[in-house]
Amino acid sequence: MRQLPPLTIIGGTLLTGSGDPVKGNVRCEGDRIVAVGDVAPQPGDRTLDATNRIVMPGLIDLGVFEIDKPAFHFGGITRAALMPDQPPPLDYPARVRFAASYGKPDFWVHPIAAATRGLEGSELPELGLMQEAGARAVSSGRKWIADSGVMLRILQYAAMLGLPFVSHAEDAGLAGDAVATDGETATRLGLSSAPAEAEALAVARDIALAELAGAHLHIRQVTTAAALDLVRAAKDRGAKVTCGVTPAHFMLSDIAVNGFLTFARLSPPLRAESDRMAVRRAIADGTIDVIASGHDPRGPEDKRLPFADAAPGMAGAETLLPLTLGLVRDEVIGMARFAELLCANPAKILGVAAGRLEAGLEADIAVVDADRPWIVDADRMEAQAGNTPFDKQPVQGRAIALFKGGMDLKG
Amino acid sequence: MTATNPPSSTRYPAGGEAFAHKDLTGISELAPWQILYLLDEAEQWVELNRQRTKHVDALAGLTIINAFFENSTRTLLSFEIAGKRLGADVVNMHAATSSVKKGETLIDTAATLNAMRVDAIVIRHASSGAVRLIADQVDCPVLNAGDGRHEHPTQALLDALTMRYWLRSRGIEEFNGLKVAICGDILHSRVARSNILLLTALGAVVRVCAPPALMPAAIEQMRVTAFHRFDAAIEGADVVMMLRLQNERMSGPFIPSAREYRHLYGLTQTRLERAAPHALVMHPGPMNRGVEIDSNVADLAERSAITGQVEMGVAIRMACLDVLTRRTRGVLGWEPLA
Numbered sequence: 001m002r003q004l005p006p007l008t009i010i011g012g013t014l015l016t017g018s019g020d021p022v023k024g025n026v027r028c029e030g031d032r033i034v035a036v037g038d039v040a041p042q043p044g045d046r047t048l049d050a051t052n053r054i055v056m057p058g059l060i061d062l063g064v065f066e067i068d069k070p071a072f073h074f075g076g077i078t079r080a081a082l083m084p085d086q087p088p089p090l091d092y093p094a095r096v097r098f099a100a101s102y103g104k105p106d107f108w109v110h111p112i113a114a115a116t117r118g119l120e121g122s123e124l125p126e127l128g129l130m131q132e133a134g135a136r137a138v139s140s141g142r143k144w145i146a147d148s149g150v151m152l153r154i155l156q157y158a159a160m161l162g163l164p165f166v167s168h169a170e171d172a173g174l175a176g177d178a179v180a181t182d183g184e185t186a187t188r189l190g191l192s193s194a195p196a197e198a199e200a201l202a203v204a205r206d207i208a209l210a211e212l213a214g215a216h217l218h219i220r221q222v223t224t225a226a227a228l229d230l231v232r233a234a235k236d237r238g239a240k241v242t243c244g245v246t247p248a249h250f251m252l253s254d255i256a257v258n259g260f261l262t263f264a265r266l267s268p269p270l271r272a273e274s275d276r277m278a279v280r281r282a283i284a285d286g287t288i289d290v291i292a293s294g295h296d297p298r299g300p301e302d303k304r305l306p307f308a309d310a311a312p313g314m315a316g317a318e319t320l321l322p323l324t325l326g327l328v329r330d331e332v333i334g335m336a337r338f339a340e341l342l343c344a345n346p347a348k349i350l351g352v353a354a355g356r357l358e359a360g361l362e363a364d365i366a367v368v369d370a371d372r373p374w375i376v377d378a379d380r381m382e383a384q385a386g387n388t389p390f391d392k393q394p395v396q397g398r399a400i401a402l403f404k405g406g407m408d409l410k411g
Numbered sequence: 412m413t414a415t416n417p418p419s420s421t422r423y424p425a426g427g428e429a430f431a432h433k434d435l436t437g438i439s440e441l442a443p444w445q446i447l448y449l450l451d452e453a454e455q456w457v458e459l460n461r462q463r464t465k466h467v468d469a470l471a472g473l474t475i476i477n478a479f480f481e482n483s484t485r486t487l488l489s490f491e492i493a494g495k496r497l498g499a500d501v502v503n504m505h506a507a508t509s510s511v512k513k514g515e516t517l518i519d520t521a522a523t524l525n526a527m528r529v530d531a532i533v534i535r536h537a538s539s540g541a542v543r544l545i546a547d548q549v550d551c552p553v554l555n556a557g558d559g560r561h562e563h564p565t566q567a568l569l570d571a572l573t574m575r576y577w578l579r580s581r582g583i584e585e586f587n588g589l590k591v592a593i594c595g596d597i598l599h600s601r602v603a604r605s606n607i608l609l610l611t612a613l614g615a616v617v618r619v620c621a622p623p624a625l626m627p628a629a630i631e632q633m634r635v636t637a638f639h640r641f642d643a644a645i646e647g648a649d650v651v652m653m654l655r656l657q658n659e660r661m662s663g664p665f666i667p668s669a670r671e672y673r674h675l676y677g678l679t680q681t682r683l684e685r686a687a688p689h690a691l692v693m694h695p696g697p698m699n700r701g702v703e704i705d706s707n708v709a710d711l712a713e714r715s716a717i718t719g720q721v722e723m724g725v726a727i728r729m730a731c732l733d734v735l736t737r738r739t740r741g742v743l744g745w746e747p748l749a
Contacts, residue, residue, distance in 0.1 A: 182628035188439070190539040190560030190604055193628065260540030304518050306538030308559070 003030060007406055008041035009367065012050030013335075017057050017344035017356030021335045026055055028363035031405030036357045046408075048401060050367050056339050057355050058364035058402065059321065060346035062244055063166065063220045064295040067099075069107050071295065071317035071383035073409050076366035076399030078107065080295070081166075081350055084114035085141040091117050093129040100134030106404045110136040110350050112166055115154045121145055124157060131161050136350040137218070139166035142267060144202050146172045148209060155213035164216040164242075164349055167206050169227065170268055174198035179308045181269045185254045192308060196271055200226035207234045207241055218349055219243040222288065223271050225278035232287045242349055244290035246316055247323035248389060250279045256389055260307040263378070264389045266294075267312035283341070284332050290349065291341045293320040297385035315383040318376070319390050322397035325370055329396070367401035374398060423448050426744025430734050433748055434546040434553040437562035438608040446609055450572050453723070453730035457572075460496070460726055470499035473530040473736060478520070478545075479556065480506040480536040485696060485721070486556050486565075490533050493728035499530070517541060521548040530739050531732060534558070552735040554728075560601050566695055567605035569727040571613070573720045574650060577691050587614035590687070592644045594620040594676060595654025595703055596665075598627050602695045603654060607633050620644035622676065624665045641676050648686045652693040653678050653704045669702045678704045683714075691716050 007028040013021045016036060024037040027045070041047050058078025065083050072080060082099055084090035090099060091114035099111040113135035117123040127138060138158045144167065145151040158165050178194035180186035186193035203219060207230060210217035222228055222243040234241040248266055253273040256264040264270060282288045296313030303310050324342060327333050333341070347355025354362055376393045378386035402409040423429040429448055432440060441449075459465055475494045479487055487503065494501035517536075521544075524532055531552045534542045539559030546553035557563040571586070578584065591610055597603045597619050610617050611634045619630060620638040630637050638644035645651055656672060666672045673679075683690065692708060692715045700706045709715055737745040 184629040184632040187627040187629050188604070188633065190558075190562070190601060192560075195628070260543060300518075301516070304516070304544075306517065306536065306541040306544060306559070308538050308540075 004046070004406055006042065006045045007048070007363065007403065008039070008045045009048045009050050009055050009365065010041065012053045012055035012367065014357060015054060015056040015335055015339035016358065017339050019336055021054070026357055026365060028365075028403070028406045031363055033357060033359055033361050033363050035359055048367065053400070054335075054368040054370055055357070056366050056368060057343040057357055058366050058404065059342045060350070060352075060355050061295065061317065061320065062218075062290050062292045062346040062349065063112075064293060064317070065313065066295060066297055066384065067103050067107070067109055068295060068297055068315075068317060068384050069103060071297070071315065071381065072107060073402055074382040074399070075293070075317040075319070076321050076368060076402055077293070077317060078364040078366070078402065078404045079110060079352070079354060080107075081110045081112050081136060081346070083141055084112050084139055085119060089114045089119045089141070090130070090135070091119065091125040093126055093133040096130045096135045097133040106407060106409055108404070110134070110352060112137045112139045113163070114138075115140045115145065115165070116150070119143070121147065122150055124154065127157055127161055127163065131163060135163070136352065137164045137166050139220075140168060142168055144168050144170050144172055148205060151206070152209050152213060155209055155215040155217075159213050159215035162351070164218045165210065166218045166220050169199050169202035169206060169219050169222065171198045171201040174201065179265060179269065180257060181254050181271050183254055183272055185257055189257065189260065189307075191257070196224045196275060197226060199224045199268060200230060203227040203230050207231070207239065210241065211239050216240040216242070216349075220292070221245055221249065221268055221294070222282070223249040223268050223279060224275045228278055228282045228287050232282070235287065242289040242345070243287070244292050245279055245283070245288050246292055246294040247319060248294070248314060248316070250276060250283060250327070251323055252276070252389060257307070261389070262303045262305065262307055262310035263314060263387050263391065265303075265307055265310045265312050266314060266389075280327070280332050283327060289341070289345045291320070291324050292346070293317045295383070297383045298387045299385040303387050313387065314389055315381060315385055315387050317383060318381055319388060319395065321368065321399060322395035323390070325397035326395070363403055363406040365403040366399045368397060369400050370397050372396060372398040372400070427738060427746050431748060434555075435564055435731055435735060436543050436546055436553065436555045438564050438567050438605045438612070439562065441612075443612040446568070446571070446612060449568055449727070449730055449734065450575060452734055453568070453572055453726045456726035456729040457723065460722070465496050466498065467496070468498040469733060470494070470497040470736060470740070473499045473739065475499045475501045475531045475533065475732065476504055476524055476529045477501065477533045477556075478504045478524065480534070480541070481557070483535055483556070486535065489721070489724045490556060490728050493725050493732055496725070497729055497732055499732070517544060518548060521545040525549040525551070531736055551739070554731055554735065557601055560599050560604070562605045563601040564605050565724070565728055565731060566602050567609040568731070569720055569724040570606055570652070570693060570695070571609055572723040572727055573693065573716050574691065576719070576723075577716060581689065585614070586610065589615040589650065590618070590648045591615050591650040591652060592618045592620060592648040592686075593652045593654065594641055594644060594678070596625045596656055597621040597630065597654070598625045599657070600654050606652065607635055611635070618644045618648070620676070622666065641682060642685060645682055645685050648690055650691045650693060651678060651683070651686055654695065655697065655699060656703050669699070673702055677702065678708050680705065680707055683708055690714065693717065693720060696721065
């Protein structure tokens, strides 16, 4: 393939993934960043004027259910960790290898291996071979492994391989077939609901087993104050625990379910307002490490149904950036932390050399107009389906340029 | 068809302003005076149903579909009789024999019914919110005959009409301060939810009673007092409404057995004596005699309203079908909704 000319992005506000924003340039040769900061473009370079723009690493989305390139590129996302709940599940090395290559060169998929064969909750799959094929983590997918004996063995195996375990924290016995959180909304609407404590119970068990196994536990979504307290305490005593959340749980509470809106049918379900505020505090104080989209496009055949019959999930790739920028605007976090949550931390958890603007790393760069206003429209999204609970919401912030390995994706 | 003059304590806006809803999907959408409006409208049908000729041609030429995706005998029968007594062409659609079994989605079923230009659809469905989903897809009025655990508005209305006649027999016109105890599986009950909404809207004081596993979370946010002990809940109650305990709940994780349930939550003669001396006994039916209610209580002629409820049910459903189709029929003053 013909080498692209070097690229210099000039005059932007740089978020390197660590440290405060600083004005500067970024220069790339081939598919790598070669210099960040005080570097001048050379003759023959492609240049991009990023005055008044943010120049940041391409976003890394930890935990998506579909490789939906148009949606990811719209959202400034250059890499995503694909959840194993695929048809068929990612429980076989050849499937992992295929997933890892799918999307290249303009999008990189980091597959997450299934924790059990068929995601059925009992038998170990070939995690070692899957790691070699490109798996960057292990996960039980959308469900929680109820059998603690099985969970411990998987955690021990994952620890041995150095793979983080991405868990879904909802105690199966308590949660059952619940589609909502216990509370006034679920009671008024007559929806099957479970106490929010179902999350804390599962988190407590998973942390205890992870510490026992010496494994790195990443709880993909922590949405309640009680569970966040457990994560905070675990981190304080030095346990290898990280966690994430999607914008749904820091923007919305269970009131959004009123009217039986199936775009607000999510797993875990939306919580009480007090838990939403606890999530925002946890993002600010460092308890939460990652904000991800949970991208799960679902068409009308999955969503245009009575609430309990609809599939959970939202198409979150396009709103991840502007809604997280909203946290900066609301002074919940600063710009440096913004880049950590979306880029540097996901990369660190997945063990990939990315998520930072640093010489030697892949030239995965997003140029963002942080103030650009637009309105989320479920009918006109880039994603495969428009199931967003933020339909009609005005937002600010858009990736106006995106580079993967130095390639201009929006040219 | 002119209604008998409403009681002087109530006044309604003129024409279609009296009921500015396309559908009746729940009590939650109704203002308190709209509830009273429907009760007032039903009284003429109570009278008609006691005549030799129980038929008018008010809805002649209209097609009403009873789309029951969940089984029912009593409610279906009640709606069918109601529609026919008003002169409509009533068609019953059962899920078991319908294309739903072939995997047709609810949305497609709704579109099919809409294309057939039916004039009203009465829907019962096993999923909360399903009726609203269909109502938004069709042009004609939709009546909720029960959606999952969510609402059963005509049941609450007929219960209220039953209570109203009983109150009148004691010289009382208003529901204010009426002490009502609803006892049974509140968690799974759409009858409970609709009744709570209606009774609290009219000023009644509502108590709910259930074992912890069958009591919804945050139920007191619906302005009721929650009890786990039936003896405490029934103390001094003016109305005791018993809910049916479904067979599948009777043994296992929720309740250990039917006899244990009767022991703790059954309406026995002894328990009834704790209620107010005049207390009315109600049950939406069908009853599990000897479980949630003893036969000798259910059959107490002076105190039990259970058969009366069924009679009121037909009248209420006639009122709802009449009011909701007035716009279609071009009744004077009932303009199409914006």
